[in-house]
Amino acid sequence: MDSRKSIPIITLIILVFFPLIQFFPSVFGDQNYVLHLMLYAFYYMVMTSSWNIIGGYGGFISVGHNAFLCIGAYIAGYYSIMWGVSPFYLILLAGIGAGIFGFFVGLITLRVKGPSFIISSIALIMILRIIFDRWELVGGASGITLPYNSLSVEFSKFPHYYGFLILAIITIYMNWYVRHSKFGLALRAISHDEIRSAVAGINVKYIKVTAFVLSTFFIGCAGAIWADYLTYVRPNIFLIILIAANVVLMVILGGMGTVTGPIVGTIIFIAFNELILSYLGATELNLLFTGLLLVVTLLYFPNGIVGTLRNKGKLPRFLDWG
Structure with a gap:
């Protein structure tokens, strides 16, 4: 089999079955922290692959994409308390909410590029931080506290591990699909020259906003799982520039x-x-x-x-x- 297919398939099989070693602590020891690192890596893979759609292909360097992580987390956290369900069941709702918010943000911010866009993305984090710090409906600066799951400590990370693994696979596939599609070709053309792309018949505004929404949707989904994993949602945890900076650095690296x-x-x-x-x-x-x-x-x-x-x-x- 071609190594391009065989190595990813073998790696995926190992990742799927790796958590099962927790059932054999006498043989493998406690791998709880290793599971944490792996799900943490999957979490960031979702964000970097999502960011790459608008930043890597589109050329819009956003240093505020964790704003949509926060939106997804708050949507999942708030409605999980209201409806008495786990944020896990609200992953899609969180993604849709973040995508809708991303649509309106994209309509405004994608008019500019370069340093102006970077500044606008940073401003978005600052604005949301002020709003959520003072929004009593969602707990203000104290945020929302979520209940722990009922699983024992050694197995408590299983849902989040597989949740992030599946979401990472879907996001990476979408990244690949965009890269090899006509949509992705148009997006890369826009990143090089918007005016020539428009003259060539590309609907520049539609392509840019769609890529932005797609990028924010998956990050919003990640926000729901991350909120359930942390068991709380607070502005000072989700709305810090270090998260977005890490994402950008990972992709550049x-x-x-x-x-x-x-x-x-x-x-x-x-x-x-x-x-x-x-x-x-x-x-x-x-x-x-x-x-x-x-x-x-x-x-x-x-x-x-x-x-x-x-x-x-x-x-x-x-x-x-x-």
Whole structure:
């Protein structure tokens, strides 16, 4: 079998069955923290692959995409309390809500590009932070507290692990689909020159807004699962620029505008951060070394790891998805 298919399939099979080792603690030990790291990686893969649609293909560098994560989390959290159900059952509702919000935000902010768009995305986080801090209906600055699931500690991460795994697979597939579709071709054309794209007959506004909505939908879905995992939703947790900055750095590290770049960037970024925290245990040094990692990577891989290796013809086949 072609390695482009066999390695991803084998990896997926391992990921599907990996949590089952929790049933054999005497053999494998307690892998609860490993499960946490893996679902955390899936969570960021959803966000990086979603962001790549508008940032990598469309060229709109958003440093405020966690605003839609927050919207999805609040929708799931609020209605889970109202209806007495788990936020897990409200994943689709959270995604739709974030997508609708993204539609209106996109209509306004996608009129500009470059530094102006970056500033508008940061402003979005700041505005939402002020709103949610003062919105008593959703708990104000204290936010919403959600009930714990009824599973025992060793199995409590199972729903979130598989939830994020499935959502990551769907998002990565959508990333691949956009990359190889006429829609994606039009989106990449717009990123290079909007005026020429419009002259060529491309509906620029429709393409940009649709890509933005698609990107925000999946991030909103992730917000619902993340809220259930944390068991609370607060503005100071979801509306911090560090989350969006991490997403952008992961995609740049792996390779913007590529399908596997966000995946590779996420894995390297999280693994590197975990190593630094394990050995040094300091957030300040963690940020310092992460910055150094990005600088060194861009010196040797100016188009990201996947992008540069592909341009040099050295990209392994199992990572060459476009």
